[in-house]
Amino acid sequence: xxWVNAILQGVxxxxxxxxxxxxxxxxxxxxxxxxxxHGDLIVLxxxxxxxxxxxxxxxxLVAILVVAPLSALFxxxxxxxxxxxxxxPDILPPLLVSFGLSVIIQNALLQVYTADSRKLNAxxxxxxxxxxxxxxxxxxxxxVMFVTAxxxxxxxxxxxxxxxxxxxxxxTSDDQDVARLMGYNNKHLYGxxxxxxxxVVAVAAVFLAVRTNFDPAxxxxxxxxxxxxxxxxxxxxxxxTLAGGVILGVAQAVGAMINPGWQLLAGHLVFLAVLAFRPxxxxxxxxx
Amino acid sequence: MADALLQIERLNAxxxxxxxxxxxxxxxxxxxxxxxxxxxxxxKSTLMKSIVGLVPTRxxxxxxxxxNLAGIETHDIVRRGIALVPEGRRLFPSLSVEENLLAxxxxxxxxxxxxxxxxDLFPILRERRAQKSTSLSGxxxxxxxxxxALMANPDLLMIDELSLGLAPIVIKDIYAAMPKITTxxxxxxxxxxxxxxxxAVAKRVYCLRGGRVTLQGDAKTLTRAQISAAxxxx
Amino acid sequence: MTAPAFTISRATPExxxxxxxxxxxxxxxxxxxxWLDRNGMRIVGDFMVYLGLASLWNLLAGYAGLVSxxxxxxxxxGGYVLFGAAIFLGVPPLLAVPIAGVGAAIIxxxxxxxxxxxxxxxxxxxxxxxxxxxxxxxxxxxxxxxxSGISLPIAIVREIxxxxxxxxxxxxxxxxxxTAAILIAVYLLLRSKWGLALQAIRDSETAAESSGVSVANxxxxxxxxxxxxxxxxxxxxxxxxLRISPSAAFSVNDWTAxxxxxxxxxxxxxxxxxxxxxxxxxxxxxxxxxLGAIYLIILGVIAVAVMLLAPKGIWGLLQEKFxxxxxxxxxxxxxxxxxxxxx
Numbered sequence: 001x002x003w004v005n006a007i008l009q010g011v012x013x014x015x016x017x018x019x020x021x022x023x024x025x026x027x028x029x030x031x032x033x034x035x036x037x038h039g040d041l042i043v044l045x046x047x048x049x050x051x052x053x054x055x056x057x058x059x060x061l062v063a064i065l066v067v068a069p070l071s072a073l074f075x076x077x078x079x080x081x082x083x084x085x086x087x088x089p090d091i092l093p094p095l096l097v098s099f100g101l102s103v104i105i106q107n108a109l110l111q112v113y114t115a116d117s118r119k120l121n122a123x124x125x126x127x128x129x130x131x132x133x134x135x136x137x138x139x140x141x142x143x144v145m146f147v148t149a150x151x152x153x154x155x156x157x158x159x160x161x162x163x164x165x166x167x168x169x170x171x172t173s174d175d176q177d178v179a180r181l182m183g184y185n186n187k188h189l190y191g192x193x194x195x196x197x198x199x200v201v202a203v204a205a206v207f208l209a210v211r212t213n214f215d216p217a218x219x220x221x222x223x224x225x226x227x228x229x230x231x232x233x234x235x236x237x238x239x240x241t242l243a244g245g246v247i248l249g250v251a252q253a254v255g256a257m258i259n260p261g262w263q264l265l266a267g268h269l270v271f272l273a274v275l276a277f278r279p280x281x282x283x284x285x286x287x288x
Numbered sequence: 289m290a291d292a293l294l295q296i297e298r299l300n301a302x303x304x305x306x307x308x309x310x311x312x313x314x315x316x317x318x319x320x321x322x323x324x325x326x327x328x329x330x331x332k333s334t335l336m337k338s339i340v341g342l343v344p345t346r347x348x349x350x351x352x353x354x355x356n357l358a359g360i361e362t363h364d365i366v367r368r369g370i371a372l373v374p375e376g377r378r379l380f381p382s383l384s385v386e387e388n389l390l391a392x393x394x395x396x397x398x399x400x401x402x403x404x405x406x407x408d409l410f411p412i413l414r415e416r417r418a419q420k421s422t423s424l425s426g427x428x429x430x431x432x433x434x435x436x437a438l439m440a441n442p443d444l445l446m447i448d449e450l451s452l453g454l455a456p457i458v459i460k461d462i463y464a465a466m467p468k469i470t471t472x473x474x475x476x477x478x479x480x481x482x483x484x485x486x487x488a489v490a491k492r493v494y495c496l497r498g499g500r501v502t503l504q505g506d507a508k509t510l511t512r513a514q515i516s517a518a519x520x521x522x
Numbered sequence: 523m524t525a526p527a528f529t530i531s532r533a534t535p536e537x538x539x540x541x542x543x544x545x546x547x548x549x550x551x552x553x554x555x556x557w558l559d560r561n562g563m564r565i566v567g568d569f570m571v572y573l574g575l576a577s578l579w580n581l582l583a584g585y586a587g588l589v590s591x592x593x594x595x596x597x598x599x600g601g602y603v604l605f606g607a608a609i610f611l612g613v614p615p616l617l618a619v620p621i622a623g624v625g626a627a628i629i630x631x632x633x634x635x636x637x638x639x640x641x642x643x644x645x646x647x648x649x650x651x652x653x654x655x656x657x658x659x660x661x662x663x664x665x666x667x668x669x670s671g672i673s674l675p676i677a678i679v680r681e682i683x684x685x686x687x688x689x690x691x692x693x694x695x696x697x698x699x700x701t702a703a704i705l706i707a708v709y710l711l712l713r714s715k716w717g718l719a720l721q722a723i724r725d726s727e728t729a730a731e732s733s734g735v736s737v738a739n740x741x742x743x744x745x746x747x748x749x750x751x752x753x754x755x756x757x758x759x760x761x762x763x764l765r766i767s768p769s770a771a772f773s774v775n776d777w778t779a780x781x782x783x784x785x786x787x788x789x790x791x792x793x794x795x796x797x798x799x800x801x802x803x804x805x806x807x808x809x810x811x812x813l814g815a816i817y818l819i820i821l822g823v824i825a826v827a828v829m830l831l832a833p834k835g836i837w838g839l840l841q842e843k844f845x846x847x848x849x850x851x852x853x854x855x856x857x858x859x860x861x862x863x864x865x
Binding site for chain 3: 028104106108264279
């Protein structure tokens with residue numbers, strides 16, 4: 001039962017990892033940009049939520065409604081003012097600029113909030129559980145997070161494949177120049193894509209901050225988790241990314257059961273194994 | 289010209305330091321069909337891309353509906369009523385046939401063209417509407433590309449290499465559709481390597497060679513000798 | 523037919539002067555223990571460490587298009603090999619430096635087969651994951667102090683040199699020699715057929731393939747060299763510090779972020795770039811490091827600004843303005859205008 005419980009917790013955490021990954025995957029899919037600062041943006045949004053909660057003493061889960069639009073707005077501005085200027089055939093400029101941004105955000109957070117770890121308190125929901133079987137129960141909060149992740153990924157999938165905006169994003173991703181010939185403003189579309197990415201980041205950030213302690217240095221590892229979920233699941237498939245997140249979460253939970261020091265290692269090893277034996281990911285996009 | 293739609297007085301285009309077009313002058317009247325002919329790398333594609341701002345230009349004067357297009361971005365030029373069917377069709381591979389058409393119509397300009405009228409023009413596309421665009425034959429892809437451009441309800445439709453790489457029977461079908469397009473009041477600027485087709489469909493013809501206009505005139509009155517002199521430079 | 527009225531030349535007038543200055547500079551630095559104080563030697567040592575790492579990273583990212591964010595894996599690996607070899611096998615620390623290099627070269631081959639499956643930016647994060655794995659493994663190695671790290675035992679420290687001054691001088695010269703060797707290796711590699719093929723990749727991958735050199739093998743060769751070099755520098759660095767811990771050894775900030783910043787600011791894809799960048803980095807660090815986090819923010823802002831406004835870096839700007847090329851790796855055609863063309 002201990003094992004079943006560990007695996008169940010791993011599955012639920014996997015939803016959070018999939019949220020880390022979804023925004024990353026979206027941006028890469030639309031403009032071939034790998035945003036190294038993605039993890040730091042998650043932590044930044046976590047601190048913005050913290051400030052919100054401290055100032056107004058609202059529930060962190062409600063704070064999502066404030067932080068997500070702010071984060072989206074910031075994403076649009078960031079894309080229009082910075083990242084759009086780096087996009088081109090050379091992958092180096094966007095990579096290095098986002099890397100620089102990562103260092104800037106980390107140290108700015110360090111300067112403003114110090115290195116102390118913080119946590120958001122969501123109230124009684126944090127300890128509420130639902131008994132599933134004898135000796136096995138599911139926390140309400142992890143369950144809410146997982147369901148939210150599934151809903152968000154389903155929503156992104158719908159947006160991408162069934163709306164005019166999604167059509168525009170896919171067209172731009174296919175062929176930038178011809179998309180312009182259709183009258184699409186690529187710079188604006190990229191801004192929208194980054195805004196959506198960072199709105200998802202905000203949700204992930206609040207969940208992360210409620211679940212565990214966080215500090216300014218936590219970003220890179222969230223980036224790596226998200227990245228691993230994307231690759232394990234297979235590029236260009238959002239449901240695959242969810243599966244990738246779950247696999248990563250379970251691998252970490254099982255690793256931690258064997259030896260507490262192996263939690264992260266087990267996740268990385270699963271990632272490397274996928275890379276070695278199935279580099280296209282477990283669920284690559286099947287079309288065309 | 290009283291009812292001029294597109295007036296190019298002077299166009300110089302560059303790829304890096306390489307100059308591809310030299311002082312090209314050309315105009316298209318409202319509802320007129322014009323053909324641009326010339327050998328490979330004469331600058332025909334560059335001309336079309338320059339008009340919609342996809343190629344860097346210098347020392348240029350292009351007016352569309354009496355507005356100077358200099359410094360306007362591609363997507364805004366398209367919004368003003370110019371559509372380009374690019375060389376090689378270049379459909380969006382991850383979009384279905386219908387989604388390709390809808391992408392073309394996303395500006396929602398007013399005019400005769402809609403999904404239904406495009407499907408009436410090329411009935412085969414109605415059958416294939418849900419398929420991936422990559423699964424179509426070359427001719428069908430060209431139909432989608434033309435339909436996609438029409439969906440924007442342009443005042444000027446530009447088609448780059450209309451017949452290149454297509455089977456003769458398909459070329460015939462597509463050219464048969466051209467009058468249905470132009471009778472709706474849409475002007476057309478067609479780039480062709482097939483001089484015979486160009487002369488048959490166009491009112492006036494421009495010949496490009498080495499990035500310069502070497503001949504221009506009425507399609508009915510130009511002689512074969514004039515054209516081959518301009519085309520090959522002999 | 524008369525003889526063609528041109529010659530093919532690599533050297534430029536500046537390059538001969540630069541070579542002379544480089545040799546003189548190296549001699550002056552080699553004599554460092556006789557004219558520099560201890561702080562001066564520390565600064566020169568750090569400069570050499572970063573110059574070596576930045577040149578290797580430039581080789582990878584600037585020439586082979588391999589943007590690694592995981593070279594800290596090899597820096598830390600080198601450090602741990604030195605500590606492990608010295609503590610468990612009794613290998614003299616200075617001898618452990620080349621051993622670390624060879625060891626890194628060997629393990630980098632299978633790793634390259636793994637990470638080379640990822641393209642572009644995904645390669646970057648993939649290398650980072652590898653570095654994380656290295657760090658986690660080092661944290662599990664309890665004989666070397668696990669997560670909290672370990673100091674080099676006094677007896678082994680004495681083995682390097684009997685007195686403190688002697689030790690410091692020996693390590694200083696080793697640092698200098700290793701970095702000089704790395705710079706020469708990078709220079710020669712870029713002038714070789716492998717290097718020229720890789721510079722062709724920057725323009726067109728097919729063009730490089732048609733030159734008869736396998737692009738994949740050329741990239742792998744450069745990766746192995748860069749990893750071996752990083753490990754040797756890591757070994758030396760942690761020998762200087764006399765202490766190693768996983769977080770210091772595999773620090774992404776120290777061994778990758780700073781290295782990327784100095785390469786970008788100096789000028790990526792140019793041999794001279796890392797020299798300018800490393801010098802500027804050390805200068806900034808010595809004047810601003812009291813500012814802590816703000817210093818790092820400033821560094822990040824400068825790097826982003828350079829990438830956006832002057833992507834060729836400081837050296838690229840100077841080169842454009844004055845046409846300098848101090849360490850030419852290409853060849854240039856020199857037309858002999860004094861001869862009349864015969865026909």
